[in-house]
Amino acid sequence: MAIVSPVIDHPASSKHRDHLRVVSSQAPQRDDVSDMASGDNDNVRFRNMVLPHLGDAYTLARWITGNRADAEDVVQDACLRAFRAIRNYDGGSKRAWVLTIVRHAAYSWLRRNRPAALVAVENLEAVEEALAMPGDHDSATPEAALIAKADAARLEAAIAALPSPFRETLVLRDVQGLDYREIAAVTGVPIGTVMSRLARGRGRLIADIRRKE
Amino acid sequence: MTRSTDRADSILVHAYLDGELDPANALAIERRMAAEPALLAEYKRLEALQRLLRDRFPHQGPPPELRARIGAAVGIKPTRVQPSWRALAASIAITAIVTSGATWVARGPEFGDPVRDAVVAGHIRSLMASQPVDVVSSDRHTVKPWFNGRIPEAPRVVDLAKENFPLVGGRIDVVGRKPVPTLVYRRHAHFISVTAVPVADLADAAPARHPADGYGIVRWTENGVAYWAISDVGADELDSFVRLFRVAPPLT
Numbered sequence: 001m002a003i004v005s006p007v008i009d010h011p012a013s014s015k016h017r018d019h020l021r022v023v024s025s026q027a028p029q030r031d032d033v034s035d036m037a038s039g040d041n042d043n044v045r046f047r048n049m050v051l052p053h054l055g056d057a058y059t060l061a062r063w064i065t066g067n068r069a070d071a072e073d074v075v076q077d078a079c080l081r082a083f084r085a086i087r088n089y090d091g092g093s094k095r096a097w098v099l100t101i102v103r104h105a106a107y108s109w110l111r112r113n114r115p116a117a118l119v120a121v122e123n124l125e126a127v128e129e130a131l132a133m134p135g136d137h138d139s140a141t142p143e144a145a146l147i148a149k150a151d152a153a154r155l156e157a158a159i160a161a162l163p164s165p166f167r168e169t170l171v172l173r174d175v176q177g178l179d180y181r182e183i184a185a186v187t188g189v190p191i192g193t194v195m196s197r198l199a200r201g202r203g204r205l206i207a208d209i210r211r212k213e
Numbered sequence: 214m215t216r217s218t219d220r221a222d223s224i225l226v227h228a229y230l231d232g233e234l235d236p237a238n239a240l241a242i243e244r245r246m247a248a249e250p251a252l253l254a255e256y257k258r259l260e261a262l263q264r265l266l267r268d269r270f271p272h273q274g275p276p277p278e279l280r281a282r283i284g285a286a287v288g289i290k291p292t293r294v295q296p297s298w299r300a301l302a303a304s305i306a307i308t309a310i311v312t313s314g315a316t317w318v319a320r321g322p323e324f325g326d327p328v329r330d331a332v333v334a335g336h337i338r339s340l341m342a343s344q345p346v347d348v349v350s351s352d353r354h355t356v357k358p359w360f361n362g363r364i365p366e367a368p369r370v371v372d373l374a375k376e377n378f379p380l381v382g383g384r385i386d387v388v389g390r391k392p393v394p395t396l397v398y399r400r401h402a403h404f405i406s407v408t409a410v411p412v413a414d415l416a417d418a419a420p421a422r423h424p425a426d427g428y429g430i431v432r433w434t435e436n437g438v439a440y441w442a443i444s445d446v447g448a449d450e451l452d453s454f455v456r457l458f459r460v461a462p463p464l465t
Contacts, residue, residue: 173231174263199227206258
């Protein structure tokens with residue numbers, strides 16, 4: 001479990017500061033009653049807001065990081081962030097709020113641990129240009145029936161091979177079922193960008209299925 | 214027709230597939246797809262891809278041990294923790310959750326009554342109105358986005374047409390001064406309202422019958438939402454509706 005410690009330790013400074021307020025209620029120094037109450041409220045909020053979306057959190061983390069163990073570390077990190085930020089939630093979809101935090105946690109985890117995985121993102125403009133020319137749609141795209149039979153492992157590999165902005169958009173929509181507005185909130189881009197990324201991600205998957213037949 | 218679609222058309226087809234178009238634009242693209250085979254083929258491919266993704270990667274909960282790990286990580290107070298305490302802290306966190314769930318179940322009935330009354334009232338009022346829904350559509354891709362513009366969280370919308378419970382539409386009911394989503398399904402000439410009311414507690418509760426005022430009512434909770442299904446269909450039919458509703462894949 002060597003990998004766990006850096007994830008827990010990473011946000012240590014702010015975490016310790018936050019928890020000191022709670023701890024102070026046990027070693028009374030100031031304003032202890034309200035601190036204790038708000039600490040309890042935070043726990044309740046966390047249970048109500050974050051825990052129901054743990055499955056979604058894990059799914060997104062797994063698709064961003066590419067493996068299960070990393071995803072668990074990311075989700076744990078994200079949960080700590082969510083717990084500290086729980087009072088910043090100001091309405092809207094709770095799932096989208098949680099997934100926004102998971103996404104940030106996942107990319108900062110990648111930056112710390114596997115910076116190479118992020119290189120592709122820097123060249124997104126070029127990638128978008130390349131993907132914008134999917135070639136002849138008419139004759140060569142497979143019919144719907146062919147798509148329905150696509151092999152699961154290949155499909156997974158094809159998704160994994162998508163540049164991460166396309167991959168996360170596609171996963172949020174077609175695997176996790178978020179609507180455009182939620183995806184825009186989670187990924188921090190305008191809805192128009194969500195739409196074009198989704199179209200390109202899907203287009204590329206269909207092209208991949210075609211290529212492999 | 215050298216290329217099936219240009220990019221703008223293609224984006225519209227994607228948005229239609231995702232239920233993101235307003236009725237006027239949805240209608241427009243439907244008409245165009247009916248007239249242009251290439252556009253329709255594009256739609257069918259995308260639909261097949263979406264179904265494939267949904268089937269191959271069904272919604273899953275987190276790995277069981279992750280939940281305990283999160284409880285431990287969040288419940289621990291870092292200034293006091295020694296490594297050997299972690300397991301203890303985890304068990305405390307879990308106990309706390311289980312206990313609070315039990316408390317809630319114990320005081321369930323009296324807590325639930327005003328909500329039940331509101332749900333029944335919503336159902337009855339809807340039957341008195343000229344139509345039981347505010348948005349009429351058998352297409353869940355239309356119903357879900359309709360909610361998105363009106364309440365913080367759209368409800369889980371499932372398609373049970375094949376099981377002979379076609380979707381009629383949706384409406385907003387008011388429970389405890391809060392707007393909540395209600396889906397309306399049909400069984401022959403009877404309507405079934407499903408109202409989704411957020412609850413403060415996480416503990417899932419299995420479906421239980423709460424009949425009132427001559428209506429069959431089944432309530433269950435899932436992921437912090439209490440679902441109230443109410444109808445004048447037979448109790449067995451309502452039970453089977455609830456069973457189907459719970460297992461059906463939600464709209465993605």
